[in-house]
Amino acid sequence: MLAIAMARQLRFVYPGAVYHVMARGDGGKKLFLTDSDHLLFLDWLDGACKSHGWRVHAWVLMSNHFHLLLETPEPNLVSGMKWLLGGFSQAWNRRYKRSGHVFQGRYKSIPVSGERASDPYHFRNVADYIHLNPARAKLVGGAKGSLSSYRWSSLPAYVKGKGPEWLVFDRVLDAFSLAHQGRGKRAYHEWLEIRATHDGGRLPDEAMRALQKGWYLGEDSFGDKLLALLQNGAKTLKAKGSHSGAALQKHDEGAAEDLVQRALRLWDMPDGEGLREGIRKGDPRKVAIAIIIKRHTSVSNLWMAERLGMGHDRSVSRLIKHGKSDETIQKLCQKLRKMLPCED
DSSP, X not given: OOOOOOSSOOOOOOTTEEEEEEEEBGGGOOSOOSHHHHHHHHHHHHHHHHHHTOEEEEEEEOSXXXXXXXXXXXXXXXXXXXXXXXXXXXXXXXXXXXXXXXXXXXXXXXXXXXXXXXXXXXXXXXXXXXXXXXXXXXXXXXXXXXXXXXXXXXXXXXXXXXXXXXXXXXXXXXXXXXXXXXXXXXXXXXXXXXXXXXXXXXXXXXXXXXXXXXXXXXXXXHHXXXXXXXXXXXXXXXXXXXXXXXHHHHHHHHHHHHHHHHHHHHHTOOOTHHHXXXXXXXXXXXXXXXXXHHXXXXXXXXXXXXXXXXXXXXXXXXXXXXXXXXXXXXXXXXXXXXXSTTOO
């Protein structure tokens, strides 16, 4: 693996990217104190996946951190993580009547080689590392129970053969050259149970070093492709079977439209011309809608100006800035947040 020193982790964002994503509770504090905290995070993950078209290949929630093996068909990691971590943090703080940071620093997003045939090793290691996390923490394994008895990972879904629509089994099974049918999932489960019982969930030393220290996971040629993004100033890395940026825009506009519809129902507001022309552009409800859309999606101010009837896109920017310090508008934002998908 190519060695490189970086003072601040870079975000490599391109169509079809696969990442090992991890974030930890601020100061090491516990994120998941109750079952409902786990479910709250999974609700927000569900919303991020559906609004951004994400695919998850493996996940685990531990007491004070989480891991995802995440694929982004469109280059929208940043906006999706803003949705996921921002939404969960706000709901978690309200639940425990506190304020401040919930997560510690920036989340980690290590690019993983996504080549199915030529380089399955690193993809397979990340999936194993994630699923075996509860065994390494000595929560399960051997006399402490089966690895699949740990509820808060994707492994029980692999065992059952079904999960949410965004959880994809085939890529992990392909990395092990296993059948997609039941026997392949059973073989993968048995492999992990053996690792949990006899190895304590630990991966080979070389794999552990790469997972914990590397800035990417793949062959040197994969690292060269990532460096080319920096050297050439490219915004995207063309990947076989990837989609254009139009799909990203469609995802975000769909999420924004969903927020608009929820707000209109909440406040019994008209749509269409009635919204754009019948209600003044600086109406506190419109500003609250714009603030929430800005926080949870990456749609442009121009889109909000046209959709909500808020004048020029610069007017939207000015109204949002004012609304963030306006007590009345912030109270409206709080009401609207409670109507969000995945909200507590």
